[in-house]
Amino acid sequence: MSPLQKIGAFGAALAVSFGAAYGVGALVGPFDSGSKSEAKQSAHQGAGHQEADAESETEGAASPVVPAGLQVTEGGYSLDLATTALVADRAGEVRFTVRGKDGAPVTSYRVEHEKELHLIVASRDLTEYRHLHPTRAADGTWSAPVTLEEAGSYRVFADFTPAGAAKNLTLGSDLTVTGAYAARQAPEPVREVTVDGYTVRLDGELVAGKGSELGFTVSRAGRPVALEPYLGANGHLVALRTGDLAYLHVHPHDDKAGATKVAFTADVPSTGSYRLFLDFKADGKVRTAAFTAGTDQHAHG
Incomplete structure (x- = not known):
């Protein structure tokens, strides 16, 4: 049985701890939300x-x-x-x-x-x-x-x-x-990414083995953007560990209407590098912003 368990508004939270280094990877455009x-x-x-x-x-x-x-x-x-x-x-x-x-x-x-x-x-x-x-x-x-x-x-x-x-x-x-294959590497860590004109900022310091907060704020042209409900939440976060692609699906703390920031708490059990994929909805369209997060190998407990 997997030890990685979901959080958010759906139960007793374990906390997600990645490390202090964050960064963006490839940005993925809108995807179909499908019928409700x-x-x-x-x-x-x-x-x-x-x-x-x-x-x-x-x-x-x-x-x-x-x-x-x-x-x-x-x-x-x-x-x-x-x-x-x-x-x-x-x-x-x-x-x-x-x-x-x-x-x-x-x-x-x-x-x-x-x-x-x-x-x-x-x-x-x-x-x-x-x-x-x-x-x-x-x-x-x-x-x-x-x-x-x-x-x-x-x-x-x-x-x-x-x-x-x-x-x-x-x-x-x-x-x-x-097809024609070219080896690629995950992008270097950064705190902000822009996709379709929307800037997504990642805040929070995450450490492997310790619960900590991840906050994502969405803005456009310098102004905060109100997040729209998507699949019953203000945002969805999937984390994949580089190398073996261990999977972690995290959900936000709450779904307050009109919020411009979505926060998560989660826990990963090991040090290493992770990719974070945030799905958010604004102006009627779902978009994905991708980040790279590295864990702090010296902070545990």
């Missing part, structure tokens, strides 16, 4: 989401720690990715099925943040990122259109909770994008 579901999950629990959750024990010993998103199978559920390759800079489709313990497709899910399932696609170098909301056919097959601009190796994350399950799951599988 009438139901909203109020208690988003489980692997990959920051919220307090007791570890299961076997014969008195805690289960081994496995970060979310690193396994294709967990808790009897498996991610069956039908699409294993796409062509760079060409419209394509990601198709997959979530299978239960009996191997049959799962067709019943809990609604969490207005969706049954959230799909994240990220390149291994973490310079490309997509937050998608696929549609599910009656037979349990999920599909989502996507265009990935750069060739290389990608990771696909399915973030969901089966109906009747107590915990959220984040399963991952690999995807290849063919």
Whole structure:
């Protein structure tokens, strides 16, 4: 079971501690929000989401720690990715099925943040990122259109909770994008990024193993911008650890109407470098700002 649990307005918060170094990476443009579901999950629990959750024990010993998103199978559920390759800079489709313990497709899910399932696609170098909301056919097959601009190796994350399950799951599988490949590195740390004319500032000092605050403020032409609700929140944050792409989905403290700043508290268990992807909505459109965050190796506890 993953130790990384969701936080925010949905439960007992663990806190996210990255390190003092922050920075922007590639900026990802608007993505489709998809149709809204009438139901909203109020208690988003489980692997990959920051919220307090007791570890299961076997014969008195805690289960081994496995970060979310690193396994294709967990808790009897498996991610069956039908699409294993796409062509760079060409419209394509990601198709997959979530299978239960009996191997049959799962067709019943809990609604969490207005969706049954959230799909994240990220390149291994973490310079490309997509937050998608696929549609599910009656037979349990999920599909989502996507265009990935750069060739290389990608990771696909399915973030969901089966109906009747107590915990959220984040399963991952690999995807290849063919084409002319050029090695890339995550951008250097900075505190501000601009996307589509909106400036997003990151505030807060984060340390691995310690709870601390992350605040994101959005402005345009020097004036604060009121954030609009998106999937039931003023913002959504996904963190991916460089190297193995361990997955962490964090949610904000509150959803105050008209807020110009969204704050998060989360916790990552290890030192290293992380990519932070903030989804925010302004003027009717969802945008993503990407940052790089490095942990402070000397501050723990």
